[in-house]
Amino acid sequence: MSLVNSFKESSLNYFSKVFGRGPVKPGESYGAPGIGNSTAISVVTSVTLIFLWWFVTNMGWIKPLFLPTPESVLKKFVSVWSEDFGGSTLWGHSKASLFRVFTAFFLACVTAIPVGIGMGVNRVFRGVFDPPIEFYRPIPPLGYLPLTIIWLGIEDLQKITLIYLAIFAPMALNARSGVRSVTIEQIQMAYSLGATRAQVIWHVILKGAMPEILTGMRIGIGFGWTTLVAAEMVAAEAGIGHMVLSAAEFLVTDVVIMGIFVIGGIAYMFDLLMRFIERKIVPWKGKM
Amino acid sequence: MSVLQLNKVNVIYPPPKRGGSEVHALEDINLTIEGNDFMVALGASGCGKTTLLNVMAGFIQPNSGDVLLDSRPIKGPGADRGVVFQQHALLPWLNVMDNTSFGLMLQKKKSEERKKVAAKYLGLVGLEEFLSHYPYQLSGGMRQRVGLARALTSNPAILLMDEPLGALDAITRETMQELVLDIWRQTKKMVFFITHSVDEAIFMASRLIVMSPRPGRIIHSYKLDFYQKFFETRDARSIKSLPEFIEMRQEILDIIHGDEIRIDQG
Numbered sequence: 001m002s003l004v005n006s007f008k009e010s011s012l013n014y015f016s017k018v019f020g021r022g023p024v025k026p027g028e029s030y031g032a033p034g035i036g037n038s039t040a041i042s043v044v045t046s047v048t049l050i051f052l053w054w055f056v057t058n059m060g061w062i063k064p065l066f067l068p069t070p071e072s073v074l075k076k077f078v079s080v081w082s083e084d085f086g087g088s089t090l091w092g093h094s095k096a097s098l099f100r101v102f103t104a105f106f107l108a109c110v111t112a113i114p115v116g117i118g119m120g121v122n123r124v125f126r127g128v129f130d131p132p133i134e135f136y137r138p139i140p141p142l143g144y145l146p147l148t149i150i151w152l153g154i155e156d157l158q159k160i161t162l163i164y165l166a167i168f169a170p171m172a173l174n175a176r177s178g179v180r181s182v183t184i185e186q187i188q189m190a191y192s193l194g195a196t197r198a199q200v201i202w203h204v205i206l207k208g209a210m211p212e213i214l215t216g217m218r219i220g221i222g223f224g225w226t227t228l229v230a231a232e233m234v235a236a237e238a239g240i241g242h243m244v245l246s247a248a249e250f251l252v253t254d255v256v257i258m259g260i261f262v263i264g265g266i267a268y269m270f271d272l273l274m275r276f277i278e279r280k281i282v283p284w285k286g287k288m
Numbered sequence: 289m290s291v292l293q294l295n296k297v298n299v300i301y302p303p304p305k306r307g308g309s310e311v312h313a314l315e316d317i318n319l320t321i322e323g324n325d326f327m328v329a330l331g332a333s334g335c336g337k338t339t340l341l342n343v344m345a346g347f348i349q350p351n352s353g354d355v356l357l358d359s360r361p362i363k364g365p366g367a368d369r370g371v372v373f374q375q376h377a378l379l380p381w382l383n384v385m386d387n388t389s390f391g392l393m394l395q396k397k398k399s400e401e402r403k404k405v406a407a408k409y410l411g412l413v414g415l416e417e418f419l420s421h422y423p424y425q426l427s428g429g430m431r432q433r434v435g436l437a438r439a440l441t442s443n444p445a446i447l448l449m450d451e452p453l454g455a456l457d458a459i460t461r462e463t464m465q466e467l468v469l470d471i472w473r474q475t476k477k478m479v480f481f482i483t484h485s486v487d488e489a490i491f492m493a494s495r496l497i498v499m500s501p502r503p504g505r506i507i508h509s510y511k512l513d514f515y516q517k518f519f520e521t522r523d524a525r526s527i528k529s530l531p532e533f534i535e536m537r538q539e540i541l542d543i544i545h546g547d548e549i550r551i552d553q554g
Contacts, residue, residue, distance in 0.1 A: 185377035188347055193391030193442055194367035203394070207381050284380040287424035 068254040073261070076254045085255060086246035088238050094262065096238040100156060101224050104163035108220060112168045113213055116175025120209070121201055129172070137169040141227045145234060154235040159228060166227040167220035174216025178209025211278075211285045218274040225267050240266075290358050290445035290478060291322040292344060297353035299339050299504075312503035313339040314350070319497070319506065321446065326472055326479045326515065328493035330486065332544060336504025337482045341450050344480060345371050357445060367391060370439030372449040376431040378423040384410065384434055385419040391442045409437035412471055429460040436471065446478040454484060465492055466524055469515055486544075487528055490514060490536050498540060500547045508543055512536070 024030045050070060056062055057069040064072070080090040088096070118125035136144070141162055148165075152158035182205050190200045232241025244259035278285065299314040313336045321327050329337045342348040343355055346365040355362045357369070365371075378387050386393075389406035397405075410416050413433040423431055432452055439447055452468075453461045469492060472479055483489050489496055491514050498508040517527050527533060 183375070183377065185373045185375055186379065188345070188365065189371065189373060189377040189438075190390070190394065191347075191365040192345055192367070192369065192371040193394055193438070195394045199394050203390075204379065207379065210381075282381070284422060284424060287380070287422075 065251060065253055068257065072254045073258050076258045077261075080255060080258065086243045088243070090243070090258075090262070093238055093240045093243040094266070096156075097228060097232065097240040098266070100159045100239070101163060101221070101228050103156075104160045104167060104224055104228075105217075105221050107160070107164050108167040108171050108224075109217065112171035112216075112220075113175045116172035116213075116216070117179060117201070117206060117209065119172065119176045120179025121205060126176075133169050133172060136165070137173070141166040142230055142234070145231055149235060154237065159231055159236070159239075162231050163224040163228050167224045170223060171213075171216040171220045174219065175209060175213045178212030178216075179205055181212060182208035211282045214274070214278050214282060218271070218278070221270045221274065222267060225263075225270060229263055289323055291320065291356075292446055292478065292480075293321075293354070293356045293359075294319040294343070295354045295356075297343060297350045297355060299336070299343060299348060300351050314343070315503035315505050317353070317504075317506060321478050321480060321495075324472070324476045324478060324494075326469075326481065326492060326494040328481045328483060328489045328496050329499055330483060330489040330496060330540070330544075331499035332501060332548065333484075335499040335501040337499055338450055339504065340499075341371075341448050341480060341482055344446070345369055345448050367395065367442040368445050370442060370444035370447045372432070372435050372439050372447065372452045374451040374454050376423070376428075376435045378431055378434055378438075380423050383420050383422050384415060384426070387423065387434055388437045388441060390438060395442070405441050406437070409440045410434075412440070412474065413437045413467065427460070428456050429464055432456065432464065433467070436468070440471070440475065440477075444477070446480060447472075449479065449481045451482050451484065453488065461488070462524060466518070466522075468492070469518060473519065486537050486540055490533060490540070491518070491524065491528060496540075498543055507547065508540075510536075 028035050053067070054070050057064070057067055077090070082089055082091070086093070115125070115129055119129050120126075144165070145162055148158045148162050152161055186204050186208060187200055190204045195203070228239070229241040229244075232239035233245045236242040240259060240263055244256055244263070247253075247255035247259065294317050297314055297317040297319075298312075301311040301313055303310055317340065319340075329340060331337055339348060343350055344362070346362045346369070349363075362369075379390065382390065385403070385406055388410055389397075389402040392402040392405060407416065407419070410419065413436055415430060415433055415437065418426065418430065423434070426434070432455075435452070436447075449468075453464050456464060465488060468479075468481075481492065483492075490512060493510070493512045494515060496510040496512055497506045498510075499505065500507045514527055514530075514533060517530075518524055521527070
């Protein structure tokens with residue numbers, strides 16, 4: 001027991017030496033965990049990692065088969081942009097993937113959000129939709145992917161259906177919990193000013209649920225993208241996931257890594273897009 | 289002149305937990321608010337003040353008894369009764385102007401008329417310079433003023449105010465008491481006003497009811513006119529330290545404390 005305690009104490013001492021701070025600077029509050037700006041450190045980290053990559057590959061310490069140089073990856077990005085690889089150009093693959101993800105995202109928006117709102121405001125709706133959604137929601141999309149292939153083949157229809165299903169549940173459930181974030185006073189206020197039920201749903205509940213609906217959309221598009229790339233690696237004729245997989249089959253490692261960067265870049269752009277939309281549509285979020 | 293009448297109103301809530309007993313929130317309440325009564329309801333937490341207001345607003349249907357506004361039974365909420373909530377209940381995505389004219393928008397009034405009416409009441413509460421501010425940019429007192437202006441826009445017969453000043457700091461609260469009284473005098477509306485504060489109740493009320501919990505009943509009722517002195521002298525603080533004011537406060541505190549002892553022993 002005392003051994004455990006002394007170990008705990010010595011490790012705590014070690015941590016407070018490494019992460020401990022002196023007195024607070026003006027404008028900072030004492031004891032707030034992780035205060036201070038970390039951007040500069042992040043830049044240094046990124047540059048160091050890229051430099052290490054460049055250094056070890058150019059020194060010939062790692063074979064290009066396992067890790068190609070950054071320059072060759074960049075070159076591949078330029079050449080595959082317009083040249084055919086695995087049945088299409090990089091732009092063609094990206095277009096195929098983006099078309100699938102946006103079609104599914106659009107379909108999910110126009111169905112999952114009304115269903116989620118409906119579940120929030122109507123007990124019949126909730127009773128009908130709760131069991132199927134709660135049943136399939138925890139299943140990883142790759143778990144029912146084989147079934148969608150049996151039913152729909154490996155074309156766009158199957159991909160779109162799969163992503164649609166993957167996005168539907170989080171979007172609907174976020175819309176539903178958004179309804180709950182509207183306070184009873186706001187609803188009673190509208191009724192006491194003579195609102196009809198339809199007006200309350202449209203002008204109070206839908207608007208009030210908007211921040212969480214947008215959170216659902218942000219989660220949805222990220223999740224949809226993850227699912228799509230994985231699905232394209234299982235079976236597809238075009239798409240960014242398919243491109244990475246066929247490059248791996250031929251051991252073209254620079255295209256594999258280039259593909260990974262493209263996948264990550266697109267995911268990051270989705271996030272920026274959703275944050276932009278959030279700032280435009282719900283500027284009051286988190287302020288009241 | 290409007291009249292709001294409650295005859296033998298009973299409200300019974302189901303047991304809060306399994307095996308518990310029913311809560312008799314209101315028992316045989318008889319109450320008439322008329323003319324331009326400023327009726328204040330005072331009492332400890334759980335005495336049924338808010339239930340009473342919710343019955344008048346139409347948010348709660350009583351188990352028995354009649355609730356009549358100008359002889360018509362109240363079946364649900366409506367624009368003939370304006371409600372001011374304790375937590376302002378503003379919509380964070382609308383600015384002050386749009387929050388105030390929200391009811392007029394629901395009633396599909398034309399844009400110019402909405403703006404005109406909302407501006408009039410925002411002027412009355414002293415917010416004419418904050419039309420394009422959003423609720424998160426306002427102080428607590430300003431938010432309540434928007435809530436008050438909003439309730440006035442549909443020209444209700446009665447204003448129902450559920451501890452509207454309860455969440456404000458002491459200084460803002462005094463200013464708001466005077467503002468509410470002035471607006472009451474100008475608009476000549478009936479008011480039903482709930483508060484925890486004995487001083488606030490005595491200062492503002494033209495009629496005061498003291499309520500007692502379990503079951504919720506009206507145990508005392510007064511006619512007061514300290515507000516009248518305020519309209520004459522505009523010196524709220526001197527009024528609140530008048531001997532008769534302090535005497536009144538003593539009497540009401542005695543009632544409330546005596547009642548607490550009864551409940552603790554019973």
